[in-house]
Each structure stands twice: as C-alpha cells, then as structure tokens.
Amino acid sequence: MTMADPTVTPANADAGEQSLARSVPLKRRHNRVHRQRLRAAWMFLIPMLVLLAAVAGWPLMRTIWFSFTDASFSDISTYSMIGFENYLVYDNGAWYGVLADPSWWRAVWNTLYFTVVSVGAETVLGLIIALTLNAQFRGRGLIRAATLIPWAIPTIVSAKMWGWMLHDQFGIINNLLMTLGIIAEPLNWTANSDLSMWAVIMVDVWKTTPFMALLTLAALQMLPSDCYEAAKVDGIHPVRVFFRVTLPLIYPALMVAIIFRVLDALRVFDVIYVLTSNSEDTMSMSVYARQQLVEFQDVGYGSAASTVLFLIIALLTISYLYLGRKQFGGDA
C-alpha cells in the first residue's frame, strides 16, 4: 500500500522536520493500521460466516445425518439410525433404496436431459439476441428492456402463463398451430409423455434466455473494435469473423454464464412442479426428493436423495471453482 503524501495531512504535520526521522514512526503506524484492518476484516466477516453456517452449513449436515435414519416428516424428532438402507440395501433377493429405484434414475436422466437441452437452446438463442442487440439501430433500448420482462416474471407465474397457452382445448398455441395447418388435432402438451418435457423446456428457455442474452451482450460490448475493422478491410465474411474472432473472444464470459445456468438447471424444481406436477415423465431430482420428503413423509429416504443430488452438484461446483480459480484474484 502506498501512503498519500504525508506533508498535506494534519496527522503528520507535527512529525515533519526531517524525512529520515519521520519514516520510522510512519512505518510503525503503517503496521498498526494494517493489524487494525485485519482485525476489523475478521470482525466484519464472522457474523456473515456464522449466519451462513446456521442457514446452510448446519441444515446440510442435518440432511446428511437424516439420510442415515428413518425419520418421518410428521415427527422429525424421533428416529433411529438405519445406516445405508436409504441409499442401497439388499434384502430378500432384491435391492432397495434410492440407488436401486428406477424412478430416481429416471429423475436423474430427466434432469440431465432438461439441463443439456435447455441450457444449449438458451445459449444459442441468447447469442442470437445478443448479436442483434449489439448492432446499432433505433429502438434498441426498447427491445433490450423487453428482453428483461421474461426474466422478471416469477417462475411460477411463467409456468402458469405457459400452462394456459399450452392448454389442450383452449390454448392459443394449439389454435395457432391448427390455423397454420401444422397439426390436425390439438396436442395435450403438459400431459402427453412425449411432449411434456418439451413443454417444460420451452418455458425454461423463454424465462432464462434473457439472462444469457444480457450476459453475452455485456461480453460483446467489451470487445475491442480494431480487430473488426481489420477484418472488414480484409473483406472477410461476417460469419467467418464471428467464428474466428467474436466467439473465441467472448468464450470465457460465455462459459461462466453457461456454468451458472447448468448449476441452476440441475436443481430445477418450480417450473416442473407447477407445469406437470409429479409426473414421472418430467420429474427432476429436486421434485423426486421433495416428493419423498414431504408427500410420502419419508424424511430419511428423501434426505438420501437430496444428499446424492447435493454430491452431484458439489462435484460439478468444485471442479468449476478449481478450473476457474485464477479468475477470483484471491490469495488462497
């Protein structure tokens, strides 16, 4: 840390005869200030860390603990330890537990499918919207504001809105598709097992594409303009410029946005619960765990499912933190 010119500050006015004589107390003062700041930093951090531990650390530990018990939702205080039985147990010639439940693996598959397809679609659409908004035209502010609307709407509300638009008898989407002659019969979007996952993905893409678009746009606007001018002078085709110049330059920012979205999509709950409730066809890991926990009142089993979900996400987060460590600028 460099000190400001000491001669102009009142604190040092009395100490200023010779520069040699002055430097000793200044250094001591510097150390004292530094120690004081360190102490203050921890004083400021400890309340926040304690609160985080109370609201996240402790409940997480209790969830993991419960996953080894037979606790029930109606009476969570009496339970007995049953070891790994909630996870996997061999009994009377058959396997039981979360890891042996085909519904769980179906939920894992649904979640992964949902994550890959919706994040993929959001990235591509977001990129298209961002590139469009990056151009100069009248009314750009208006369109940029409009893209924020889906993001601001609560997930529950967007799921209900789309649920109505996708209604099998009176929905506008069936009406539109039939008017255009694309389909002959109205489709039951949210109940048909082939379509319901696509309905969920549609709603999620609508809701979160703006987030991707705005983050991508922010990255685009930080790009230097000189390489574009060079490309223009050389007469290189815009598509080629996009893949050779733009994409590599925004790639780091885009990756961060994608990882954020992936971690978010892996814990998806609201949109699926509201749009298709507890249907096996769309059930995600979070929906499965909550159903066991609350509806079937089986806290032990539900906690086991939650713990597996947590481990999956933790593994991904840790690898992301490890790979992206350089970016944080911390001194860990």
Place this chain on the structure above:
Amino acid sequence: MNRKRLRKLVGKTGFGLLLSAIMLFTVFPFYYAILTSFKSGSELFKVDYWITTFNLENYQSVLGQSSFVSSIWNSILVSTSAVAIAMGFGLTAAYALGRVHFRGRGTVLMIVLGVSMFPQVAVLSGLFEVIRAFDLYNDPLSLVFSYTIFTLPFTVWVLTTFMRQLPKELEEAAIVDGASPVVTLFKVFIPLMGPAMATTGLLAFIAAWNEFLFALTFTLTDDQRTVPVAIALITGGSQHELPWGHLMAASVVVTVPLVVLVLIFQRRIVSGLTAGAVKG
C-alpha cells in the same frame, strides 16, 4: 448498383423480421396473460389474439379475496426483511472481502460462491428441523430465515465486486486521517455504494419474491403463504370451472410491479447481473 441496393433492402427486412421475432418471443406470453385476465366465463373458451373485452371482474375477485391480499403482504414482508438482513451482513463482509488483503480471503469467497450454488432441496429436511425447533412452521418468519441461504451469498458476492471497483485513494485518505475501519466503511464507502446497493437489493428482492420451494414446504395455511405459492395453488370453484381468468389476473397483479421496477432500473440490473456472474 441495383443489386447492391436490393441486397441492402433484403438485409434490412431480415433484420426487422428478426427484431419482431425477438419482441414477439419475449413479450407475447405476458401480453396474452393480460388479455386473458380481462376475460371471464365462456369468453375463455374462445382464443383471441387481440384484447376485445375489458372486464375487471377477475381483478375485483382476486383483490377481494382476503387470503390473496395477505399473501401479498407476506411476500412484501418476507422479501424486504430477507434483503435487509442480507444487506446488513453483506455490506460489512463485502468491505472486508473487497478492500482488505488478508490470508484466507480466497477461501471465504469460495465458501460464499459455493453456498450460492447449493441445491435448495439439499437443506430442506435440515432447515425443516431447525424451523420446527424454533416453532416457526407455518410462519412467514421461517421464510425470512431460510431465504438468507440465497440472498446473503448473492449480496456478499455482488457487493464485493462493486466494492473492489472504488478508487483506493479514498480509503488511503481516511486511513491517513486516522479513521478506524468501521468509520471508513460507514463514512466513506456506504455513501458511495448507493447505486450498487440499490441494484443488489433489487436483484435479491426479486429472487426472494419469486422463491417457491421453501415457501411451499414451510407454510401450510392460505393466510401464511407467499404470492408464488398462492398462485400455484389457485383452483377453480368447481371441477368444471376454468380458473384461468382469475389466475391470470392474480399473475398480472404480482408481476406488473416487478416488470415496472425492472424497466426503470434496467441499466443497473444489467450491471448487477454481470457483476454477479461474468466477473465472478
């Protein structure tokens, strides 16, 4: 020359079509919700693309329902308190993380980021036990407590990013003047953090306002619920009645304030989102 002009025209038309498609894609569902909210009874059976009826019946019935009104109050109370708590704890922590170099800072930042990526369902049973122990089940206070799990890390993270951007000279002047860190924080930084705090607070407020899983699990009766749960659980008066007009009116009521806020603060929101994600 003519070919060039033609190409330009095609390009312009294409771009215009693209813009219209983007507009339609983002705005239409919300527009359609507003359109539906003005319809009732058999009007709902007919698909309209334009607003033809303007009937406020649904709004009257939604706002006349005491449990829905109390759920709005619950949402306001819960979101505001959760944001206030996160701000109080987050500002001091962000000062420490953003302005002081100390060993372990990177570790603390990673803990904060790690918690913000927690799947909520993973703490559900543990939190439920805590809430039961404090006798807060079916009490909006349980939500104030549990929402801290996502508002606090988010606030700390974004405020730290903003805190780092402030010039170093300010702080040095304060140190030379002999100001303690507490004074420096309250007299130098907090007055400058106004816009950053507004952005962060608004984003955290929206996150709390929209939360569903905890609200669904930790409250039980209609008058204790928050708005998202109240909307998710709206059903028709009878099996054959379509509650969609009513439901869309409720959706519009809780969404319009958010949309207005977002449109007013759109520049700030974009900077807050990028501070939270890209620079992280």
